Amino acid sequence: MTECVKTHDSATLDLPYPRLAEGRFSSCAVLTDDALNADFGVRICFTQRTGGESEPPYDSLNLGDHVQDDPECVGLNRRKLFCAFGMREDAVIVPKQVHGDAIVACKNRSDYAHAVLRAQNGADGVIVSCDEVGAMLCFADCVPVIVVSPRRTFAVVHAGWRGVMARIAQSAVKRVCEMDGIGPSCLNVYIGPHIHACHFEVGEDLARRFSDEFGSHVLVDDCHVSLSAALRSGLISVGVDERRIADAGVCTVCDGGKRYFSYRASGGRCGRHAAFAVRCGNGKEGL
Template sequence: MRVRRVVTTRAGGASRPPYDTFNLGDHVGDDAGNVYANRKRLAAELGLTEDRLAWMEQVHGRTATVVDGTEPAAAEATDALVTDRPGLALVVLVADCVPVLLADPEAGVAAAVHAGRVGARVGVVPAALTAMRDLGAEPARVEALLGPAICGECYEVPEAMAADVERHLPGSAARTRTGTTGLDLRAGLWRQLADLGVGRIGADPRCTAEDKTLFSYRRDGTTGRIAGITWLEETA
């Protein structure tokens, strides 16, 4: 199967400041009609019907939920969606957290993961990989994309917090541009994926706090959400 991956920006939507303009988050205070219009446009731009987009109620945990497209609403209280159904696009929303898009094209299994500081610390990515394996995926065949997120030079945290996350997610401790303690979650997740045997790992280098074409909670406070989307297409 062919794997499709898309990362949105904040441009081209209906939302007004401070959600301008292509906000896809329905939980951030934006007008519901504008969010609906943006999600409808997203589906159209992807060449999918609206019911082929799978959403989740992200809670910064480590639950991975298997979906098949028959669900009537967003998956509740989960931070990873997993499927083996072609044409079902899995959506993760972020504004500094790491969107992790996973797929085993041979097995026909994909996952979209919301990996913020808490979720990454408690193991949401390994949980997603376990759910993928239950559907027939193998880590060595899995392709991973770590999407845009706040970088280690911008993500300042207290020293104790950085040390705690580093214990659970080795490789994530960093120094900010000003020399204070920070976190580079993508670096830690890259190492974790490699340690779990994932065959191919790539990263979008953009920092959400630095790139104003992206939403950033750290930079702006009240703001919208971009999306990482992945789905599988059957090949002839």
């Protein structure tokens, strides 16, 4: 496995260092990395809850179809998001998330139907290495993670505490590297809005498991765990460059329902925001 990507003239093809900033596409407000899209034609985003059609408590851009929201509204919301990025609904893989560690890969456009079928059988990660196929996973406190390779393969991962403990993000990193023949230090990793340690209270036994697995620095005290610190520790342990990890720095509970959904803050009845990624055809033009 090579440590960086080389072109025919031996120049290193480096991704821009990751940076998340707010942007708006049609009615959809998101966190995105415009430089990544401009230079490599990969659009990543973490959606916010505004700009959709759903009524309270799912207002308004709810993208989850499993939360008792009106299915017609969810469909309209998804079409709004996909259209904002020039995508058809039948070209986006949206798995049935099961808080596991299964990852589905779509290597070619012809693999799409099979990848969708496998994803609907249960998966918490999607890897795409072809043009014009998107991946979307939904969240309301769990950690959204997007991994991008300079060869333009990307992974979108759902990491609840079980997924963090199962090291699903690290598994996605390893698979992307294997598929693209590169080293993990070349990758960009984006961590989206999620519940932070200030509100993620767990039992002492689980806190101890996190400490044993990732180090005592992931604990704020005996019962509050930083999922982002655990993720960051795990990613660095498999060779990801810490400078290439961008964290949105937003706690979904502290947000108070303004921009993001929070399962814990809402008492369990709310919509879902999403992590979404797609790449366009030529690798330079943005969507």
